[in-house]
Amino acid sequence: MRKRNGAPEGAARPVEDPEHLDPAMPWDRLTRRSFLTAAAALGLLPAAGPAFGDDDLISFRNPKPFSFQLLADHARRMAMQPxxxxxxxxxxxxxxxxxxxxWKIKYRPxxxxxxxxxxxPVRLFHLGRYFQLPVGIHVVDGGKSRQLVYDxxxxxxxxxxxxxxxxxxxxxxxxxxxxxxEKSDWLAFLGAAYFxxxxxxxxxxxxxxALAIDVAMPTPEEFPRFTDYFLERSTTPGRELVITCLIDSPRITGVFRMDVGKDGPVVMDIDSRFFARDRIDRVGLAALTSMFWFSETDRPERIDWxxxxxxxDGLAIHTGANERIWRPLNNPSVVRTSSFADRNPKGFGLLQRDRSFANYEDDGVFYDKRPSVWIxxxxxxxxGEVQLVEIPTDDEIHDNIVAYWVSDKPVRRGDVIPLSYRMTWAKDEPHPAEVSKVVATxxxxxxxxxxxRPEGVVKFAVDFDDGFVAALDRQTKGVEAVVTASRGDLSRIDCYSIKVGTAWRMxxxxxxxxxxxxxxxxxLKRGDQTLTETWxxxxLPGPDSAA
Known part of the structure; x- marks a missing residue:
C-alpha cells in the first residue's frame, strides 16, 4: 500500500525516442523562440505560437508527431517486448x-x-527519496509534441x-x-500512476x-507508473487542460488521457487503453485510494484527541439496477476485501459525507473539506464487481482504503482493456438520488x-436525511425498517422521525x-416505496470492533 508521504515507485522510464515519434529528427536542444521560428518557417506550426514559459529557462527537444492513437500504438508495441x-x-x-x-526545493514561478x-499553469516537482525515477514532460500543440529539457x-x-x-x-x-x-495547485501527479x-x-x-494490480492478493502488489506526460490545451467547453500519460509496468502498459477542468468541482473525462504483457489475476480499474482511521461509527477509546x-467515510454505489448503496468504512484488524457484484454500474465513489468541522476539530488539515470522488x-x-479493500492502520499517515472496478473477464497476455469514465472531485455526489442518504452510523x-444490558448485544443507530424522508410529516404512518443479517439475532427494530431536523433514524x-x-x-420503506439508500x-465483533 502507498504511504501518504510518497507513493511506491513503479517501474518504467520516460520516452526518449519512442516509435510513435519520428526517429529521424535529432534531439537538438532548442529554446522556445528558436523552435517556434524554425517550426513556423518549415510550416510545422502557425507563425504565432502559444507562450509556454520563460525563454531563458525553458527549452525543448525537436517536435515529434503526436496523437492519442499514436501513443496507444506505441504502448501496444511496448507490451509485446520484455x-x-x-x-x-x-x-x-x-x-x-x-x-x-x-519541501525546501521550490520551482521558480x-x-x-x-x-x-x-x-x-503547470509547475514541476523535483526528484527525491520517494520519487527517484524521472518522467518525461512533453508539450503538445498542432499535432506535435516536444519534450521539455531538464534544467x-x-x-x-x-x-x-x-x-x-x-x-x-x-x-x-x-x-x-x-x-x-498561481498561488496554489488543484491537481498533482507524483509517484507511480497516482494523481x-x-x-x-x-x-x-x-x-x-490509473489502475491497481493485485491489491490484497497473496502476491505483491504491482504499481504501474506514468512514465511520460503530454500536456495540451483542451478544446472542450468547461475544460482547461488535456493530460495524456504513457504507462508501463512489468505486466501491463497503457495510455491514459484526462480532459480536465475546474469550475467549482474538478471534472475529468478519462479515456484509457491498457495492454497486458502477461496474465494478471486482479486488475482494479478506475481505482481510488483513501484513508480511514476512525469515525463516530465505532470510535476507539482515547486513541486521539x-x-x-x-x-x-463511505463507499457509495449506484448499481446498474438503479439501487443506491452506502457502505460505511471500517478500520479492521486484518486486511478485508468486500465485493459488490454488478453489471454496467451507473457510478461509484469514495465520499466524505460528514462536513461538520465540529466532528473533526482539525484546523490543520481540515478533514471536513476533503473531496469526495465519483466515478x-x-x-x-x-x-464485474466494485471491490473495497480495507487495510489496518494505527495512524492517519497511511492510505488504507482502496476501491475499484474488476471485470468478470479475466486478463490474459495480449488482452486490450479499453475504459472510459468521468471522474468528479466535489463536495457531494454529482447526481444525488431521490431516495434519502445515510448521514450517520x-x-x-x-x-x-x-x-x-444483555451480554454480547450491540445497538445500531442509522440516520437518513434528504430525499423522501425529509419531506415526510413527523406523524407519517407506515414507515418500516427492513433489516437483514448474514448471521446472528436481530431485535428491537424500529424507525422514527428525529425531533430536531428532517432526518429519520433506524x-x-x-x-x-x-x-x-x-x-x-x-x-426504510413505506408500502411498496423504497425511501432510502440501502445501508x-x-x-466486526470482538477484536475487530475496536480500532
Missing part, C-alpha cells in the same frame, strides 16, 4: 532528499509552463541541499496544475490511480437504558456469538 526496469539516476544522493529537504493560455536552474534550492550534487540531466519527478493566480486533486473545497485528501479522522462509467462496462451497547440490536464478520443490510455494513 519489460526493462529503469534505474535511479543517483540513488545515494536522491535518498538524502527526504521530505523536509524535498517564472519557469511555469503556460500550456492552456494561463488558465491552468536544474528552474529550481531554487538551498546551497546545502543534497540536490546540488545531482547530475545536471537528472530529470523531473512529476507535475502540478496551479490555479490562474490527486483538491476538488471543490480546495483541500487535498484521497488519491486516484480529535473525534474523527478520515479522508472518506461515472461511459459505455458498456459489462459484468453509530454503534453502542444493546438493550434499554436503565435496564440490565435502530436495531444485534447479537452475534463469535468474532466472525456480520454483513448487515437495511433500508450495508460489515460489523
Amino acid at each position: 519489460y526493462i526496469a529503469p534505474r535511479s539516476g543517483d540513488p545515494e544522493v536522491l535518498d538524502q532528499i527526504d521530505f523536509d529537504a524535498h 517564472e519557469a511555469t509552463l503556460k500550456v492552456a493560455d494561463g488558465k491552468a 536544474p536552474a528552474v529550481f531554487d534550492m538551498p546551497a546545502d541541499s543534497p540536490a546540488q550534487k545531482l547530475p545536471k540531466d537528472i530529470g523531473y519527478a512529476g507535475l502540478r496544475v496551479m490555479g490562474p493566480d 490527486r486533486s483538491s476538488g471543490e473545497l480546495d483541500q487535498f485528501g484521497l488519491s486516484a490511480r 480529535r473525534p474523527e479522522i478520515h479522508d472518506s 461515472e462509467p461511459k459505455g458498456d462496462w459489462g459484468a 453509530r454503534i453502542g451497547r444493546g438493550g434499554v437504558p436503565g435496564q440490565p 435502530t436495531f440490536d444485534l447479537k452475534a456469538e463469535d468474532s466472525e464478520p456480520v454483513d448487515l443490510r437495511a433500508f 450495508l455494513y460489515q460489523f
Whole structure:
C-alpha cells in the first residue's frame, strides 16, 4: 500500500525516442523562440505560437508527431517486448532528499509552463527519496509534441541541499496544475500512476490511480507508473487542460488521457487503453485510494484527541439496477476485501459525507473539506464487481482504503482493456438520488437504558436525511425498517422521525456469538416505496470492533 508521504515507485522510464515519434529528427536542444521560428518557417506550426514559459529557462527537444492513437500504438508495441526496469539516476544522493529537504526545493514561478493560455499553469516537482525515477514532460500543440529539457536552474534550492550534487540531466519527478493566480495547485501527479486533486473545497485528501494490480492478493502488489506526460490545451467547453500519460509496468502498459477542468468541482473525462504483457489475476480499474482511521461509527477509546479522522467515510454505489448503496468504512484488524457484484454500474465513489468541522476539530488539515470522488462509467462496462479493500492502520499517515472496478473477464497476455469514465472531485455526489442518504452510523451497547444490558448485544443507530424522508410529516404512518443479517439475532427494530431536523433514524440490536464478520443490510420503506439508500455494513465483533 502507498504511504501518504510518497507513493511506491513503479517501474518504467520516460520516452526518449519512442516509435510513435519520428526517429529521424535529432534531439537538438532548442529554446522556445528558436523552435517556434524554425517550426513556423518549415510550416510545422502557425507563425504565432502559444507562450509556454520563460525563454531563458525553458527549452525543448525537436517536435515529434503526436496523437492519442499514436501513443496507444506505441504502448501496444511496448507490451509485446520484455519489460526493462529503469534505474535511479543517483540513488545515494536522491535518498538524502527526504521530505523536509524535498519541501525546501521550490520551482521558480517564472519557469511555469503556460500550456492552456494561463488558465491552468503547470509547475514541476523535483526528484527525491520517494520519487527517484524521472518522467518525461512533453508539450503538445498542432499535432506535435516536444519534450521539455531538464534544467536544474528552474529550481531554487538551498546551497546545502543534497540536490546540488545531482547530475545536471537528472530529470523531473512529476507535475502540478496551479490555479490562474498561481498561488496554489488543484491537481498533482507524483509517484507511480497516482494523481490527486483538491476538488471543490480546495483541500487535498484521497488519491486516484490509473489502475491497481493485485491489491490484497497473496502476491505483491504491482504499481504501474506514468512514465511520460503530454500536456495540451483542451478544446472542450468547461475544460482547461488535456493530460495524456504513457504507462508501463512489468505486466501491463497503457495510455491514459484526462480532459480536465475546474469550475467549482474538478471534472475529468478519462479515456484509457491498457495492454497486458502477461496474465494478471486482479486488475482494479478506475481505482481510488483513501484513508480511514476512525469515525463516530465505532470510535476507539482515547486513541486521539480529535473525534474523527478520515479522508472518506463511505463507499457509495449506484448499481446498474438503479439501487443506491452506502457502505460505511471500517478500520479492521486484518486486511478485508468486500465485493459488490454488478453489471454496467451507473457510478461509484469514495465520499466524505460528514462536513461538520465540529466532528473533526482539525484546523490543520481540515478533514471536513476533503473531496469526495465519483466515478461515472461511459459505455458498456459489462459484468464485474466494485471491490473495497480495507487495510489496518494505527495512524492517519497511511492510505488504507482502496476501491475499484474488476471485470468478470479475466486478463490474459495480449488482452486490450479499453475504459472510459468521468471522474468528479466535489463536495457531494454529482447526481444525488431521490431516495434519502445515510448521514450517520453509530454503534453502542444493546438493550434499554436503565435496564440490565444483555451480554454480547450491540445497538445500531442509522440516520437518513434528504430525499423522501425529509419531506415526510413527523406523524407519517407506515414507515418500516427492513433489516437483514448474514448471521446472528436481530431485535428491537424500529424507525422514527428525529425531533430536531428532517432526518429519520433506524435502530436495531444485534447479537452475534463469535468474532466472525456480520454483513448487515437495511433500508426504510413505506408500502411498496423504497425511501432510502440501502445501508450495508460489515460489523466486526470482538477484536475487530475496536480500532
